[in-house]
Amino acid sequence: MNFIASAGPGLLDRLAARRAAASFRPAGVSSRAADAASPAASTAGTRVTLDAATTDAAVYARPSAPGAGPRRVWAKAGDDGLSELMSRNSGKEAHTLSDRWRGLGGALLKQLADTGERYRQTLADVVPALPDAGATDPAASTPDAEGAGSADPAAAAAALQQQALSGVATNATTVSLKVQTRSGQTVELKIGVNSGESGGTRGLQVEVSSSGPLSGAERDALARLSDGLDRALEGLGDGVPTLDLSGLTGFDADGVLTGLDLRIDHPDASADRPGQLRSFSLQLGAEKKSLSLRSTSGEMALEVDAAATSRATTGAPASGRRWSAIDQLLQQVDAAAERSHADAAMTKSFKDAFRQLQAPPADPDETRRVDDTRRSDAGEGRGRPQDAASLLAVRHAANTGSSSGAGTAAKATTAAKGGAVDALDPSAMAPMSDGLRTQTQSLQSGLADFQASFSADSQRTSRIGSVQEAGHAEYRIGQTTGERPNAATGGRSITQTQTETLSASFQKSRTYTLDRAGGNYDATTVEDSNTVTTLIDTTRDSIARAMRKTDEQRRKTFTEVENHRAASHQEWPDQRSVMERLR
Structure with missing residues (x-):
């Protein structure tokens, strides 16, 4: 049984304008503003019986007048913190992928860390507006052999609504994160963004889940990854991509996480925009770190022996040697780029990736000093x-x-x-x-x-x-x-x-x-x-x-x-x- 609630534009506008709270509120906890909604915004909805296979409650806001613009459709009631964040990220000021992703990855990880429960939500912006469930659509009503109408207007509206929600996944830009825990659990996070320009429905789709129960230490580790994931997505989705992976490369600092796999696929990338992200992948584990990036201008790949990174960097002197060696190699890259007139944005991404994947294990304060210039004091003798x-x-x-x-x-x-x-x-x-x-x-x-x-x-x-x-x-x-x-x-x-x-x-x-x-x-x-x-x-x-x-x-x-x-x-x-x- 699915429920379709009709609400006036007042509540919708307030939800779209609301900013994310400074401290994240887990999904399922209604906001005070939602509780204090006006009577007009809480009018009784229309209940429609759908196919038993459809399990989520779909909710949409009815425009105040025919042709009043796009209709915002939710897979379930959007009265929690994550839904509010999705609504804000789908506003008129959201132009780049960074705008659509902003804060979502971290909020999903915190949601799982706080509740330990799976969360799913879909938001679709539908143009033209869906027909009202209570309105009669002549085109949807077909006389049967005895001349009686056989179509149910409410059911037709609900079917169109479900079709719109399903269309968000069509040709969407996807973010997929998998985190392995030492206890054997797999945490999966997904974000889908659809601009509506390459088919499907404009909207947002999010999901986070775990293959099994998580310990307190594992939940804490996931929460600590949240800021790093947000910084990584912020850089990758802002026009020409930049790499800020420092909050992810130290994912196993406490030894409760064993692997991290982040992948992004952007089918909407335009060849007319040099340097725009097409795809990205980052795999971090105990033995290997690897990264690949494809843009409309080219591609890059990097693989580092993670075990050797840990073995060779024990103590401050070894760490200092590593940073000096990184600086020296990046000077080689600069010299090659200057000689070949290589693309500046790709060269910068390559250097950033190399610096961050080669960085020695260190405390957070030290990892932020990646731009310090250091010189090796090791001498080299010359022989015959x-x-x-x-x-x-x-x-x-x-x-x-x-x-x-x-x-x-x-x-x-x-x-x-x-x-x-x-x-x-x-x-x-x-x-x-x-x-x-x-x-x-x-x-x-x-x-x-x-x-x-x-x-x-x-x-x-x-x-x-x-x-x-x-x-x-x-x-x-x-x-x-x-x-x-x-x-x-x-x-x-x-x-x-x-x-x-x-x-x-x-x-x-x-x-x-x-x-x-x-x-x-x-x-x-x-x-x-x-x-x-x-x-x-x-x-x-x-x-x-x-x-x-x-x-x-x-x-x-x-x-x-x-x-x-x-x-x-x-x-x-x-x-x-x-x-x-x-x-």
Whole structure:
């Protein structure tokens, strides 16, 4: 049995204008304003019996006169704090996704944390207005064989109402959050936003639930995630997306949550708006952190070894080294972006993602200091290139295939018979002392192993908005670290390899506007690659040898194009190989 209540415009206007309370009120608790509604706003509704499969009570507000504008339809009575927030976020001033999302994610998490119960609500703004349940629609009434009308106007109105509510999910922009708890429960949160421009009904749809009962500690952890989720959505939905993930990356600070998965899909993204969000995903776990973002200009991806992030950043000195290493790598990204004229917004998003996913575990005050500039005070000695080169060649021959990728040691192997442990099994290595581990880490990059890339179109415009330059850049950088026993020294061989590639092309106008169609412009291409390999050999209690080899290749071309033909062409190739002995 579903109930359709009719209410005057006064209550609707008051609900739409009401601002969210400073402290969140759980759903199901009616506001004082709703309780004090005028008699005209609380007139008796029309009760309609629908199909038994329909379980939610649908509520809509009747306009005061025919054609009075859109009708706001609710899946159930909108008299709780979340419904009020949805109403506010669907007002006339809500233009961006940030406006429609504002505060909803955090409020849903707090709702579950406060009550432990599932919550669902749908709001649809229907244009043209639905017919009144008490009005007779001639088109909906069909005479039967005996000439009697067979249609029920109230039932027809209710059916249209349900159709409008169902249409909110059609081609909607969706936010989906899943949080895993250590006890094995899964918390799911969903937000759907429909602009009504790509089919379906303009409106909002929200839901939050848990697969089972949550402990007090788990509820507290969810409540602490609420502000971080709101900040993340605020940045991602505001025109060109920005990344503020600091409130999510520390999700497991208390050890009661084991995983977080946030996904956004925006089918309404317009190709006419460069940089607008198309999709986003963030996965955080004990072993891996990964992020991907697609916009109308390009895409980026990042994966970080989360286990290595925790192992390598114990204590303030290690944390300081990590921030210094992050700053140093971001300077590489800036240099590559400048050389390739890469899209500024995508470059910024890439740097923000790298900084936040590589950040060491720290207290909230320290994580906000991500913009501090720090310089490493670790010195690097130089040795004789000839001797270092010979030693590197020997070590590479001895360690072929030793790199594990993403810092994960090779798994133990056993003989087919007898179960004997392989002599080169990494798990058979003697534990490394804290002092020796600190020494070896000081010779490495200071970063957790990672793979990262971005690819994006770019444009540069004049003060009057004409396109003067357009291009495309692809950038990739990554690091892998591996360890294995060293039979010659009785210790270990550690190999760390960092690779970087850049491929870009851009065309620049020689006048006020880029003339690609006419084939008159200056064309530039960039092809760079860089590999840095660090090799460290240890004995049982000290470093025996350490070296670093850098191989770099750079190539830039410049072509003057006139009427689609090359009028002139220049190239600047560059190649260097450097060997450093560190110990």
